[in-house]
Amino acid sequence: GSPFSGVGSASSLRLGRVLAYGSRSPWKAGGMDKLRILIVDDHAAVRERIRLLLDGQPDMEVVGEAAGGEEGVVRAVQLRPELVLFDIAMPGMNGIEATRQIKRVLPDAHVLAVTMYDDEEFYFALVRAGGSGYIRKDAEPEELLRAIRAVREGQVLRSPRCSRPS
Numbered sequence: 001g002s003p004f005s006g007v008g009s010a011s012s013l014r015l016g017r018v019l020a021y022g023s024r025s026p027w028k029a030g031g032m033d034k035l036r037i038l039i040v041d042d043h044a045a046v047r048e049r050i051r052l053l054l055d056g057q058p059d060m061e062v063v064g065e066a067a068g069g070e071e072g073v074v075r076a077v078q079l080r081p082e083l084v085l086f087d088i089a090m091p092g093m094n095g096i097e098a099t100r101q102i103k104r105v106l107p108d109a110h111v112l113a114v115t116m117y118d119d120e121e122f123y124f125a126l127v128r129a130g131g132s133g134y135i136r137k138d139a140e141p142e143e144l145l146r147a148i149r150a151v152r153e154g155q156v157l158r159s160p161r162c163s164r165p166s
Contacts, residue, residue: 034061035152038081040072040098041114042090046137050085050114053141060148069093076102081109083151088115088122088134096122096129103130110151114144133157 037060039047047065054060064079066072069086070093076084084102086095093101099111113126113134126134132151135144150157 034059035083035148036061036063036079036081037148038062038064038066038072038076038079038084040066040069040075040084040090040095041087042067043087046087046114050144053144054148057145069095069098072098073101073105076109077105080106083110083112083148085112085114085148086131087137088113088117088126096125096131099126099131100129112147112151127156 037054039050039054039062041047041050044067047067051062051065054062063081064075066075068090072084072086072095073093084099086098088095095113095115099113102109102111107130111126111129111131113122113131114137115122115134116137117134118136123134133147133156135147135157139147147157
């Protein structure tokens, strides 16, 4: 079936929805607590590249990896990460449905898609499912780190590369 089945219409999206934690932020202002991250992608090389980048960051900790949507949901429930990095297109359960399931169980977790898709429809479907936005897989490493930190602060974002005309 379509990755958008059961997602709803674009008009049902409440634009400008930003998860603002304010004083309830689960992260200390001084950055002493590391952001716990789960990486979900069906390509081991992609997971490894992201892990290597994040492991070098003093404010981030990769707590686990998964190779597909179903495994990602199970690992998220087990590990309770604060951020899940998800590919959208994976065999079996796609990243949009996995996002919906994770947000039901872990409503405070952030989900950031790391994808090759530029399709606006995927972006809106992801945000409707509870995702915090997405960034392209071919983004520069610094761009990915900025996106992760923005999502950590409650921003809903879209990679600048995702809005360029094809």
